[in-house]
Amino acid sequence: MYNPLTRKLELFGPLPEPDKKLIDEVIEHSRSVSGRSSLIREGEAPRNVYLVLDGIACRSKVLRNGGRQIFAFLIPGDFCDLNVFILRAMDHGIETLSECQIAEIPRDRILEMTQRPHLARALWWATLVDEAILREWIVNMGQRDAEHRLAHLFCELHARLHAVGLASDHDFELPVTQSELAETIGTSSVHVNRCLQSLRAKELIEFKAGHLVIQNIDQLRSISGFNSNYLHLTGGKSDRESVASADDRFHV
Amino acid sequence: MYNPLTRKLELFGPLPEPDKKLIDEVIEHSRSVSGRSSLIREGEAPRNVYLVLDGIACRSKVLRNGGRQIFAFLIPGDFCDLNVFILRAMDHGIETLSECQIAEIPRDRILEMTQRPHLARALWWATLVDEAILREWIVNMGQRDAEHRLAHLFCELHARLHAVGLASDHDFELPVTQSELAETIGTSSVHVNRCLQSLRAKELIEFKAGHLVIQNIDQLRSISGFNSNYLHLTGGKSDRESVASADDRFHV
DNA sequence: CGATAAATTGAACTCTATCAATAGGTGTGG
DNA sequence: CCACACCTATTGATAGAGTTCAATTTATCG
DSSP states (O other): OOOHHHHHHTTTSOOOHHHHHHHHHHTSSEEEEOTTOEEEOTTOOOOSEEEEEESOEEEEEEOTTSOEEEEEEEOTTOBSOSOTTTOSSOSSEEEESSOEEEEEEOHHHHHHHHTSHHHHHHHHHHHHHHHHHHHHHHHHHHHSOHHHHHHHHHHHHHHHHHHTTOOOSSEEEOOOOHHHHHHHHTSOHHHHHHHHHHHHHTTSEEEETTEEEESOHHHHHHHHTOOGGGGOOOOOHHHHHTOOOGGGGGOO | OOOHHHHHHTTTSOOOHHHHHHHHHHTSSEEEEOTTOEEEOTTOOOOSEEEEEESOEEEEEEOTTSOEEEEEEEOTTOBSOSOTTTOSSOSSEEEESSOEEEEEEOHHHHHHHHTSHHHHHHHHHHHHHHHHHHHHHHHHHHHSOHHHHHHHHHHHHHHHHHHTTOBOSSEEEOOOOHHHHHHHHTSOHHHHHHHHHHHHHTTSEEEETTEEEESOHHHHHHHHTOOGGGGOOSOHHHHHHOOOOHHHHHOO
8 A cells, every 4th residue: 555645646547656756765764743843833834745644634824813723734645835935934833733743855856756747747746635625615505504514524534535445334543632623624623622522413514523424424524515526526537638847836 | 028927937137138038029919808708617638728917707616506706817917727638627717807918828838938948937836826826715715704705815816916016006907896896705795795895984995887996905904914926026036035924924 | 640631512602694674876768 | 078887985774693791500620
């Protein structure tokens, strides 16, 4: 079984052996980071690229009034930042939620990776998917009530974790608190609690002790209007065919 | 005065003359598109790259229940999609809001542009800023009430339009309806109307006939917690040197 | 086992949606 | 030039969603 990054990138298309070997090399050194610790803070200049190998991290921002908004879940295979080369200061922070295994990749290694055409396209694809997820989250926040936002979030996490082999058809580990879910969907923890109860009463899910059981994925998707198109998981060949030296954009 | 794209890209850093000449060439051919027409629909395969030269367009998604969420305003200098090379199908649509002047750039031209190091970096910067805007919009939706969301949106649009010379210090054209503002901040048009009245009663803004007057930009920014860091308007090197105080950066 | 964090519950209150009706504005055809 | 249709903006009233405060119960962990 491959590591989560290789596994994720190959959703887009098969990678040549040397590319996979490079990935293995690059993630060789990793460290364990305890839950709820900061990987990089807003305002800091990113130096290296972080990659989540295990556990769940998040991107977030803290407001003056103390409120925190989480706007991305980083699951195994997700990069913290490929953009070290361009932006000088982080406009948001990255923290672990659970205990995580994190690889820190030097920028030289990133350049090395982006010089391989297949890998470069796969990495670019991954950043485009990240962007698509941000868009979908805005839709989620703007158009659905809290219960459906929560249901949609669960559907997305299930799809993403399932894609890298970290979710069965009907359950997965989700080591976050109700408060963190609240900070994600933009509501209060009290209300998240009531939404969870309502979803459980409908026999759709059960969330307890950092473990989510999805009892009826079809209905959960249906009520939340979840459509996985935006995750672009079907690395259909027409995606890859139409590629013309995508790596050019990384040669900067 | 340069075209809006050159103007925007040079916010990141000065471009060599040949790069600017290339941009001029590339946007030479443009067409007028009437308001409220679709440029690309969800599901379609993008063929060329659209660039807004005049007017305002948006990215949006329509839900089954008929609701529409707008999650990006495209102002002059903004690209519709640099990602034609990777993704097979659009996961959202792009429509004009007002009448627009649109340049359609063939993919070959984009490749040509990304083969110039300065231009490639600037274009990459622009896509990173677009992503940062999406993140900030999620914060906006999740953490602020409708009135403050609206105020924040106005602050952002002012900053972005001002950066490309399309806003004075205290006003700019904003040819959108209250309903469209509602679809942007995820509320009802009735409520937008009341928020506008409240903001006007506070003598912060005045919005009428597609024209926004900002009477008190400082206070508008203050109440909405607007901090322009995420727009990364101060380009490459200067960004490194003009580091704000820790407090400014940590709290939005 | 105690200390601490997380989850749960109830109640009062605020924000926002929805419905419905009215007013204002713009462009078209007669 | 007016009359009309159509879209946008505005207003009031009511209902529903979600917040906040506070108290209690249930985990979790050293």
